[in-house]
Amino acid sequence: MMINMKILLIALPLTLGKRYTEFGGIQYPNNLGYIASYLIKHNYEVEMWDYNIEHFTEEDFAERVKSSKPDIVGIHCKTPTILIGEKFAKIIKEVNPNIKVIIGGPHCTALPERTLKEFPDFDICVMGEGEVTFLELCNKIKNKEPIEGTLGISYRTEKGVITEPRRPLIKNLDELPFPNRDLIDMKKYKVLAHVERGIPRSVWTAAEIMVSRGCPYQCIYCAGNLNYGLTVRFRSAKSVIDEVKECIEKYNINYVNINDDTITLKKDLLYEICDSFKKLKIKWGCLSRVDVVTKEMLQKMVDCGCMRINFGVESGSQRILDLTKKRTKIEQIKRAYQYAKEVKLKIIDSGFLIGQSPDETLEDVKATLKLMKELKPTFASVTITVPFPGTELNKMLKEQGYLGKENWENFVMFGKKPEWRTKYFSSTDLVKLQKWVLRKYYLRVSYIIPKLLEIRSLNEIKYYLNVGIDFIKNVVIKRTSPA
Numbered sequence: 001m002m003i004n005m006k007i008l009l010i011a012l013p014l015t016l017g018k019r020y021t022e023f024g025g026i027q028y029p030n031n032l033g034y035i036a037s038y039l040i041k042h043n044y045e046v047e048m049w050d051y052n053i054e055h056f057t058e059e060d061f062a063e064r065v066k067s068s069k070p071d072i073v074g075i076h077c078k079t080p081t082i083l084i085g086e087k088f089a090k091i092i093k094e095v096n097p098n099i100k101v102i103i104g105g106p107h108c109t110a111l112p113e114r115t116l117k118e119f120p121d122f123d124i125c126v127m128g129e130g131e132v133t134f135l136e137l138c139n140k141i142k143n144k145e146p147i148e149g150t151l152g153i154s155y156r157t158e159k160g161v162i163t164e165p166r167r168p169l170i171k172n173l174d175e176l177p178f179p180n181r182d183l184i185d186m187k188k189y190k191v192l193a194h195v196e197r198g199i200p201r202s203v204w205t206a207a208e209i210m211v212s213r214g215c216p217y218q219c220i221y222c223a224g225n226l227n228y229g230l231t232v233r234f235r236s237a238k239s240v241i242d243e244v245k246e247c248i249e250k251y252n253i254n255y256v257n258i259n260d261d262t263i264t265l266k267k268d269l270l271y272e273i274c275d276s277f278k279k280l281k282i283k284w285g286c287l288s289r290v291d292v293v294t295k296e297m298l299q300k301m302v303d304c305g306c307m308r309i310n311f312g313v314e315s316g317s318q319r320i321l322d323l324t325k326k327r328t329k330i331e332q333i334k335r336a337y338q339y340a341k342e343v344k345l346k347i348i349d350s351g352f353l354i355g356q357s358p359d360e361t362l363e364d365v366k367a368t369l370k371l372m373k374e375l376k377p378t379f380a381s382v383t384i385t386v387p388f389p390g391t392e393l394n395k396m397l398k399e400q401g402y403l404g405k406e407n408w409e410n411f412v413m414f415g416k417k418p419e420w421r422t423k424y425f426s427s428t429d430l431v432k433l434q435k436w437v438l439r440k441y442y443l444r445v446s447y448i449i450p451k452l453l454e455i456r457s458l459n460e461i462k463y464y465l466n467v468g469i470d471f472i473k474n475v476v477i478k479r480t481s482p483a
């Protein structure tokens with residue numbers, strides 16, 4: 001006889017009970033969406049809650065778990081949400097200690113044993129790609145079989161924590177069902193400011209899509225490749241387009257947000273996807289490195305509806321780009337921006353980092369600001385580089401004695417005081433520099449006036465007003481003492 005088991009999947013917010021600032025993004029949790037689809041395909045009953053879009057109290061949560069009656073709860077935890085994960089797990093165990101709490105995501109992938117030792121209410125950590133491992137775990141738990149030998153997990157035994165070898169990666173990503181988007185009402189994401197900067201949810205109904213998994217680069221601060229390694233696996237254009245068509249039909253989306261580290265790595269695939277986007281008349285945006293784009297490529301993208309690109313520039317100092325193994329040149333950065341402007345890409349968003357190398361000096365930060373002003377991106381995010389577990393930066397700061405307490409909730413890119421320092425900057429300096437660079441970039445007539453002139457609708461006015469207010473609250477007023 002088939003025993004039905006219920007699986008509950010939970011996405012966590014960065015701060016309990018607090019609203020996000022308007023300049024951070026929230027997206028449908030595709031990671032859990034993928035796991036949900038895979039489980040449903042194998043006949044499990046799945047429920048999914050995203051606490052980024054729902055307000056709740058601890059009592060509400062306990063009540064909800066009581067009435068949902070899951071057998072297994074899977075929680076996605078990043079480093080700064082791991083403490084909230086433990087809080088949730090504790091409540092779950094208080095409701096019913098027999099519910100298995102399984103966590104996944106980049107934090108426990110980097111530190112499986114330590115996570116289980118630090119947080120007593122997690123039963124099992126899943127490392128890396130989760131679909132197959134989680135299904136195998138559910139099957140074993142359902143059949144009351146031992147979980148020993150399950151690849152890609154870490155778990156407690158009487159003899160201590162055991163970590164099994166990592167599971168080989170899924171060879172053909174097209175075999176995975178599309179992430180489930182029915183378990184949470186997609187409309188609920190409309191309450192949030194934007195999909196990404198410049199794409200207000202009041203104007204755009206978006207779906208996030210992943211075309212590939214993995215990144216061949218090894219920037220010292222990035223935790224991205226812990227999951228999928230350095231080999232990039234791509235889906236076929238057909239699979240991607242079928243998913244987009246499904247999103248248009250079912251959710252009436254008019255924007256696709258491609259979340260890959262660098263979709264521009266594979267030109268043929270990109271062009272095939274571009275052609276289909278054009279036929280579907282869908283607008284879209286993506287991330288890219290500066291060294292892989294050509295003018296012809298950007299032109300093609302714009303012709304096929306691309307209205308936003310996010311370049312990870314990181315620094316205006318070649319010395320720092322080299323030290324952090326970014327493998328880009330300042331000249332390539334300038335060229336990519338020149339091309340993007342020539343082809344009239346509507347939104348050029350850009351990431352810049354502070355404290356990305358222990359050796360960064362004030363001169364390097366000034367070079368970053370100088371480059372920002374020269375490139376004039378539509379938006380510039382300036383974040384404090386977080387030494388996430390498993391990254392080379394984490395190792396370097398630790399070895400050099402610059403990493404203080406590891407209070408994980410403070411491992412965020414903005415809004416908290418870092419628990420680390422670099423050779424030349426204290427943690428307070430890092431925050432001051434971040435805000436200084438942001439103010440110097442945004443609070444200029446030459447930035448503000450053209451931006452105001454671009455606004456075309458009431459919804460856009462509302463959006464930019466909210467973003468502006470948040471900027472003033474967080475960057476201008478709270479100059480030196482972050483929340």
Ligand code: B12
Pocket residue numbers: 012013014024025026027028029030031032034035052073074075076077078079080081102103104105106107126128129130131134210221222223224225227259260261388389411412413414
């Ligand atoms: C898209 C993205 C976002 C989106 C959406 C994130 C989301 N829905 O979770 C947005 C913009 C909202 C976002 C926000 C943040 N992000 Co982000 N994000 C990414 C990005 C670019 C891709 C992630 C993705 O969608 N991958 C595709 C899915 C399919 O893969 P996946 O997430 O890895 O999930 C698989 C496995 O990890 C595993 N798995 C994951 N969860 C679970 C849970 C269970 C139970 C199981 C069994 C398995 C499992 O199975 C999944 C399927 O195989 C990555 C970079 C990267 N290359 O990974 C950074 C990344 C994940 N983000 C990062 C960070 C730090 C953040 C923020 C904390 C930033 C901040 N504000 O300070 C916030 C946190 C928001 C939150 N509440 O969690 C870090 C995480 C590092 C770390 N150790 O924590 C990364 C790695 C980038 C980096 N800096 O190195 N992010």
